[in-house]
Amino acid sequence: MGSDVRVPTLGESVSEATIGEWLKKPGEAVALDEPVASLETDKVAIEVPAPVAGVMGEYRAEIGDTVAVGAVIATIEEGAAQAGPEDTRPRDEADVIPPAAPAPAPAAGAEGGEDAPTLSPAVRRAVLEHGIDPSTVKGSGKDGRLTKEDVLSAAQARKASPAPEGEAIPAPAPSPAPAPAASGSAERREERVRMTRLRQTIARRLKAAQEEAALLTTFNDCDMSAVIAAREAYKETFAKKHGIRLGFMSFFAKAACLALKDVPSVNARIDGDTIVYHDYVDLSVAVSAPNGLVVPVVRNVDAMSFAAIEQAIADYGKKAKDGALTMADMQGGTFTISNGGVFGSLMSTPIINPPQSAVLGLHRIEDRPVAVNGAVVIRPMMYLALSYDHRIIDGREAVTALKIIKEAIEDPMRLLIDL
Numbered sequence: 001m002g003s004d005v006r007v008p009t010l011g012e013s014v015s016e017a018t019i020g021e022w023l024k025k026p027g028e029a030v031a032l033d034e035p036v037a038s039l040e041t042d043k044v045a046i047e048v049p050a051p052v053a054g055v056m057g058e059y060r061a062e063i064g065d066t067v068a069v070g071a072v073i074a075t076i077e078e079g080a081a082q083a084g085p086e087d088t089r090p091r092d093e094a095d096v097i098p099p100a101a102p103a104p105a106p107a108a109g110a111e112g113g114e115d116a117p118t119l120s121p122a123v124r125r126a127v128l129e130h131g132i133d134p135s136t137v138k139g140s141g142k143d144g145r146l147t148k149e150d151v152l153s154a155a156q157a158r159k160a161s162p163a164p165e166g167e168a169i170p171a172p173a174p175s176p177a178p179a180p181a182a183s184g185s186a187e188r189r190e191e192r193v194r195m196t197r198l199r200q201t202i203a204r205r206l207k208a209a210q211e212e213a214a215l216l217t218t219f220n221d222c223d224m225s226a227v228i229a230a231r232e233a234y235k236e237t238f239a240k241k242h243g244i245r246l247g248f249m250s251f252f253a254k255a256a257c258l259a260l261k262d263v264p265s266v267n268a269r270i271d272g273d274t275i276v277y278h279d280y281v282d283l284s285v286a287v288s289a290p291n292g293l294v295v296p297v298v299r300n301v302d303a304m305s306f307a308a309i310e311q312a313i314a315d316y317g318k319k320a321k322d323g324a325l326t327m328a329d330m331q332g333g334t335f336t337i338s339n340g341g342v343f344g345s346l347m348s349t350p351i352i353n354p355p356q357s358a359v360l361g362l363h364r365i366e367d368r369p370v371a372v373n374g375a376v377v378i379r380p381m382m383y384l385a386l387s388y389d390h391r392i393i394d395g396r397e398a399v400t401a402l403k404i405i406k407e408a409i410e411d412p413m414r415l416l417i418d419l
Helices: 121-130 148-160 197-212 225-242 249-262 306-322 395-410 413-417
Strands: 002-006 016-022 035-040 045-049 054-059 066-068 072-077 215-223 269-271 274-276 283-285 287-289 292-294 335-339 358-362 366-372 375-389
Touching: 002 054, 016 197, 035 072, 121 148, 215 395, 225 306, 225 375, 225 395, 249 283, 249 306, 249 335, 249 358, 249 395, 249 413, 287 306, 358 395, 375 395, 395 413
Parallel strands: 283 335, 335 358
Antiparallel strands: 002 072, 016 035, 016 066, 035 045, 054 072, 215 375, 269 274, 287 292, 358 375, 366 375
């Protein structure tokens, strides 16, 4: 007798999701509450736990299908797992290799087989493209799963290390061409991959923000010397006492709180024909996740210590990497900080996260010549960008808020005396 695997409750106002990945193959043993599938909602990926222990039965939905809350997506049968189950997982478009120029099979264990790891479409593509044996790579994702970054790191390490004498390094899979290419010319290919529900939502919300809000960006730069010196002086003591590294984000979070307190409109939102002001700061922190950029919310950041802020951001970063963020983690937020500097960005115009009215963009730190007291000196400088909705925030207010942030970073003592 089998038990149905149903789509769980997804969160407030969320009624459907998309099948993103099957984590168990038919015939595999399943423990109680063990994840068997991953669903993609508009904001996060949610794992579906097994309602009973047993053997994975048949799929009732395929990867890419939209399913409603409560819908049956699979069954779990009683009994022990069978040896060597046939891989009957549904494939999405990204898994289909055109027959015109088939790619050579990846190394043993890449896909299929009793002990083969379950790979997401993005990881499978990376495995095929770089000729990596996934069984030889240690996964850094949740439950030790491989991520695309793991495969790319393995490929980079293999390039850096010559193969032992007599051992051939498997060549990357050749890209199939839509038509026979002329002799001597490079082969070309196209690949169509269905947008994830998260990516569709990101695209829709960002476009809506551009169309609805009167977006404007003001820039400034700040000298990071004082913050860098403070980190260098106290990083070891800070880490020993609090068990977390002292980073730049806590300084900018605290500086933003000063600015939002003095310029309340930057921390407000429009609701119909009214303006809603907040006497607290729920800070959305943009972090990179496998499926795109997500913005979990650190609640009441204005009342938190530096250590608490750093710990909260670190926890969210790990949850995002593991795909473990929940709907509750993502809801709310009155102001956003996005740090493009970690990717090397020099300057950008970030887009607000509706219904918020402003976002602070941070960028990379680089040594630049600046004039100080009539002399040219080299200082570690960072460009700051504040994008805002001009319907609610005037230019004077935006510039004032950004100036407060700049001054607090250049003189961190202001953070202590609330100046």
